[in-house]
Amino acid sequence: MTDISLAELCIVAASEAFRNNGEVVATGVGPVPRLAAGLAKLTHSPELIMTDGEAYLVEQPVPLGPRKYEDRKKAGHLPFSRFFDSAVWTGRRHAMVTPTQIDRFGQINLSQLGGTHKQPKTQMLGVRGFPGNTIYHPNSFFFPSHTTRVFVEGEVDMVSGVGYNPAKRIPGGNYSGVDLRFIVTNLCVMDFGGDANAVRVVSLHPGVRFDDVQAVTGFALVNAVAGETAMPTAEQLEIINQLDPHNIRASVIKDNPPGHKAA
Amino acid sequence: MTHLTPGLDKRMTPAEIVASLRDGMTLGIGGWGPRRKPMALVREILRSDLKDLTIVAYGGADVGMLCAAGKVKKLVFAFVSLDAIPLEPWFRKAREAGQIEVLEVDEGMFQWGLKAAAFGLPFLPTRVGLGTDLAALGGLKTVQSPYADGETLIAMPALKLDAALLHVNRSDWRGNVQLFGADVYYDEWFAKAAAKTYVSCEELVDKMEDHYPDDAQASVFERCFVSGVVEIPCGAHPSSMPPAYGWDMKALKAYTDAARDPGDWAAVADRFVGATEADYLQSFGGKEAVAALPLPIF
Numbered sequence: 266m267t268d269i270s271l272a273e274l275c276i277v278a279a280s281e282a283f284r285n286n287g288e289v290v291a292t293g294v295g296p297v298p299r300l301a302a303g304l305a306k307l308t309h310s311p312e313l314i315m316t317d318g319e320a321y322l323v324e325q326p327v328p329l330g331p332r333k334y335e336d337r338k339k340a341g342h343l344p345f346s347r348f349f350d351s352a353v354w355t356g357r358r359h360a361m362v363t364p365t366q367i368d369r370f371g372q373i374n375l376s377q378l379g380g381t382h383k384q385p386k387t388q389m390l391g392v393r394g395f396p397g398n399t400i401y402h403p404n405s406f407f408f409p410s411h412t413t414r415v416f417v418e419g420e421v422d423m424v425s426g427v428g429y430n431p432a433k434r435i436p437g438g439n440y441s442g443v444d445l446r447f448i449v450t451n452l453c454v455m456d457f458g459g460d461a462n463a464v465r466v467v468s469l470h471p472g473v474r475f476d477d478v479q480a481v482t483g484f485a486l487v488n489a490v491a492g493e494t495a496m497p498t499a500e501q502l503e504i505i506n507q508l509d510p511h512n513i514r515a516s517v518i519k520d521n522p523p524g525h526k527a528a
Numbered sequence: 529m530t531h532l533t534p535g536l537d538k539r540m541t542p543a544e545i546v547a548s549l550r551d552g553m554t555l556g557i558g559g560w561g562p563r564r565k566p567m568a569l570v571r572e573i574l575r576s577d578l579k580d581l582t583i584v585a586y587g588g589a590d591v592g593m594l595c596a597a598g599k600v601k602k603l604v605f606a607f608v609s610l611d612a613i614p615l616e617p618w619f620r621k622a623r624e625a626g627q628i629e630v631l632e633v634d635e636g637m638f639q640w641g642l643k644a645a646a647f648g649l650p651f652l653p654t655r656v657g658l659g660t661d662l663a664a665l666g667g668l669k670t671v672q673s674p675y676a677d678g679e680t681l682i683a684m685p686a687l688k689l690d691a692a693l694l695h696v697n698r699s700d701w702r703g704n705v706q707l708f709g710a711d712v713y714y715d716e717w718f719a720k721a722a723a724k725t726y727v728s729c730e731e732l733v734d735k736m737e738d739h740y741p742d743d744a745q746a747s748v749f750e751r752c753f754v755s756g757v758v759e760i761p762c763g764a765h766p767s768s769m770p771p772a773y774g775w776d777m778k779a780l781k782a783y784t785d786a787a788r789d790p791g792d793w794a795a796v797a798d799r800f801v802g803a804t805e806a807d808y809l810q811s812f813g814g815k816e817a818v819a820a821l822p823l824p825i826f
Contacts, residue, residue, distance in 0.1 A: 318826030320710035334823045344711035345560060349636040354656075376632065377623075382665045384626030390614060391587075391607035396634035397656040427659030435670060437680030438658040 269497055271451060272297060272514040274470060274524035275407065276505055277497040278454050280305040282361060282405040282447040283313055289402070290314045290343070290358040296329055296513045297449075298361035298407050303508045304501060314357075320344040330511035352402075353394065356442055359403040365389055366414075366421040367406060369464060369484035371445040371457055372428035373399070374421035382423070395426035403444040409518045411450035411481050418483035429462035451518050452478050454494055455486070465489040471496070472526025496524060532734075536702045540756040542572040542805065545726045548756070549578055549691055552601070556642070556687070556722055557585040558694035558715040559767060562610045562775045565590045566695035566728050568763035571808060573599065574801045584687050586638065586713065588767055589783060592618035593800065595628060596793035602629040604687060606638050610780050611824070617787030631666050633657070633684070639714045641687035646720035651683035658682060692722035695764045697746075697772065699729040700736040703754025706746035709770030716749045724755040730772055732759035762809055762818040774821040779812055 279301030283291050291306065291313040293299035299318075303326030306313040317327045322341030343351060352358040364373035375395055379386030398404055404426070408415050424433060427443050434440060445462070448455040454468045465487035466478055475488050497505070505514070515521045540548075546569070549555070559565035570590045573581075580601045585591050587608030594600050596618035608619040622628050633641065634656050644652040653671055657663050663670070663682055673679040694715050698706040705727060707715065719725040733739040736747075763769075766776035766783070786796045802808030809815065 330825075332825055334825060345713050346711060346716070349639065353636060380624075381626075382630070382632075382661075385623055388615075388620045388623035390609055391605055392632060392634055392660070392662065393607045394635040396660045396662055397636040399660075400655050400658055423665075424659070424661040430659075433659050435658055435663070435680055437670075437672065437678065439655055439679050440659060442655070443659070 269502065269524040270515065271470065271522045271524050272517045273497050273502060273505055274494060275449050275451065275518070276300045276304060276514065277501050278468070278494050279361060279405070279407055279447070279449045280308070282449070283359060284309050286310065286313065286359050286403070288312045288314060288357070290316070290352045292316070292358060292360040294360065294362045295407065296509070296517050297409070298363070299329065300505055300508050300514060301361065301407075302326070304504055307504050308501065316343055326508055328507065329509045329513045349397065353397050354401055356402045358398070359405065359446070360398050361405040361407055362395075363407055363409070364395070364426065366417050367448070368417050368420045368428065370420070370428035370430035370433075371462065371464070372421050372424045372430055372433070373406070373426035374423050375425045376423045378422050392425040399426035399428075399443060399445075400440065401442045403446050405445070405447040406449070408448070408450045411452045411478065413481055413483040416482040416484065429457065452481070458489065459487040463487050468492055468494040470494045470526065471524060532701060538703050538754060538757045539701055539732070540726070540758055542569060542728070542758055542760065545569060545756050545758065546572045546576045546578065548724070549573070551578060552580045553690040554582040554584060554688065556689040556692040556718040557583060557590050558692065558713065558718045559588065559590070559764070560586040560711075560713040561607070562588040562767045562780060564695060564709065564713060564715070564769060565764055565767035566693040567765060567767055568760040568805055569693045569695070569726065569728050570594065571801045571805065574797065575803075584689060586635070587616065587619065589616070589780065592616045595619050595622035597797065600628050602631070604631045604633065604638070606633055606635040610784070611775075612777055613780060613784050617784045618793065621787060621791075633662060633666065637682075637684045638687070639717055640684045642714060642717035642721040644684065644686035645688040646717055649686060651685050653681035654684050655681060657684070687721055689718065689722035690724070692718040692725040694718060694725060694727045695760075695769065696727055696729045697769070698731045698733065698736070698740060699727055699754070699757045700733050700739075701757065703727065703751035703757055704736040704747060705729070705749065705751070705754065706736070706740060706743050707748045708746055712748050719749045719753040725753050726756040726758075727754050728758050728760040728763045730759075730761055730763065730769065732757060760805065762815055765809070765812065765818050768824055770823055773818050774823040776812065776818070776821055
């Protein structure tokens with residue numbers, strides 16, 4: 266069991282976010298979220314709907330990395346040209362993404378850091394679909410490096426995705442679709458189950474203490490640790506390996522550490 | 529010999545298309561990131577004196593190049609990205625220099641704004657944007673439902689375009705288009721949101737019904753939305769044009785590296801724009817090299 270990587274442990278933990286979601290589009294952006302969604306579909310949640318990352322629906326998740334263009338098995342079609350009509354604005358989706366910043370309200374930022382909107386210090390991607398995703402369907406997050414630069418003190422530099430911040434909510438708006446589920450990091454699993462949706466640590470990866478997590482988080486966390494994050498089973502590892510034949514997951518977390526943190 | 533009703537022969541040259549555009553216009557550019565971009569028409573703009581443009585795009589290198597060349601007064605965007613190279617380097621430079629005005633919106637709001645323009649509406653209501661910084665930064669207003677629910681919504685303003693530029697797989701002289709590939713993104717709505725839409729295509733035929741009648745379902749929008757057509761094979765390079773060719777990541781990497789070294793567009797514009805389209809295409813290996821670019825895997 267000692268050769269199980271922390272990335273693999275995170276994939277298994279993240280796959281739990283997609284359990285009991287029903288027939289929704291499971292979108293994992295980046296290797297760990299994507300493998301998590303694929304693993305969920307191939308194990309506990311076959312009802313999940315998934316794309317090939319481009320425009321076709323597949324019942325067999327496509328593996329990561331180089332492959333033949335036509336070797337996906339198309340079960341349906343869900344192009345961007347229909348994505349808001351079908352998946353996002355109907356709430357029939359759960360996305361797991363990696364923003365650049367997140368704050369205590371679950372507000373996320375993918376757009377810019379520092380400076381002003383007219384002249385940002387660092388321009389990133391732009392808000393992309395985060396404003397729509399966060400007001401319409403469930404979202405979870407994965408962060409390969411849990412630091413105070415990601416889990417910021419105060420609020421994110423630019424609120425690209427809706428969180429649970431009452432001060433940001435224009436009165437009279439319908440926020441019933443805001444549904445932030447899980448945060449998986451290289452240290453722990455968290456949710457938004459505290460008072461007023463405060464962020465709670467619900468499981469710690471092997472060898473990690475709550476104080477370790479708090480020390481690299483820019484806001485106060487609720488300690489709701491129920492135990493250690495589960496290690497992957499042999500069956501789960503086999504599926505992860507099939508979905509990631511080029512071992513791209515080894516490049517996600519710095520130095521690809523083992524799942525059992527060295528004492 | 530083909531005879532068309534006068535006015536229905538919409539063939540133009542790239543230079544005529546760009547000559548019909550004016551400084552200060554609002555231009556929509558179809559495609560998505562580094563996919564299905566009318567890059568040859570963008571290059572024709574880069575060879576012209578056109579300036580002070582408001583660009584409306586799901587942005588890729590089209591936006592980066594126009595920003596780098598100082599053509600952009602304002603940008604309406606949800607992202608600018610080259611996919612495998614997530615951060616568009618020349619767009620970044622322009623933003624971090626405070627060089628352009630922006631209206632930043634969500635991807636879904638963006639197409640909603642095109643639809644409002646297409647239908648001649650001042651806005652369309654949406655929940656998207658509530659609870660984020662978009663409304664405050666973009667000056668977006670809210671409306672209240674007049675029905676019993678009384679819900680407050682963002683009024684996404686119509687993104688009215690003076691002109692739209694698209695690159696499609698096929699067209700005929702009258703503007704009967706055919707679009708293939710896994711996804712045609714929002715090209716239909718750019719066409720309908722624009723006062724004039726100019727279409728470049730991989731293949732131009734005189735009468736679609738004589739050549740490709742079996743593919744009629746690929747006509748994603750109707751010819752009343754097309755003002756001008758021009759055949760430009762490889763006209764999306766370096767972006768992808770499924771099923772004909774994939775993106776040219778080597779070219780996009782070189783373009784990205786050039787933003788760091790030398791970091792000066794004037795010094796590299798010749799390389800990435802070319803004096804003519806033929807020169808440009810030749811410098812990247814010609815039609816054969818473009819046709820051999822594999823379709824991207826996601």
